[in-house]
Amino acid sequence: MPVWSALKNPLLSVLAVVFAFAVMVLVNSLGSWLVPLLRIPPGGEPQLAWDLAWTILSGIAAIALPAVMRRPGRVATAAWCGR
DSSP states (O other): OOHHHHHHHHHHHHHHHHHHHHHHHHHHHHHHHHHHHHTOOSSHHHHHHHHHHHHHHHHHHHHHHHHHHHOTTTHHHHHHHTO
16 A cells, blocks of 8 residues: 555545635634724624624634545535435
8 A cells, every 4th residue: 555545545634624724813813804894893792793804704714625625526416415
């Protein structure tokens, strides 16, 4: 068994986690950059709701990116068919 065959899946798994972390950080950063542009007052419920929404969005993006990178044509089919 070649070395690459044995290491392929673990390396791709680690790479997917690294990409997911990077996407989560980037999406959260985008949300924080938009706060002054939208004139959301610091602190209070509007800021908390905004931060929560962007945290949820970054989690969804972090999960979706590695899945789409791995199998671009089969992700939606597998998810909706329960396979």
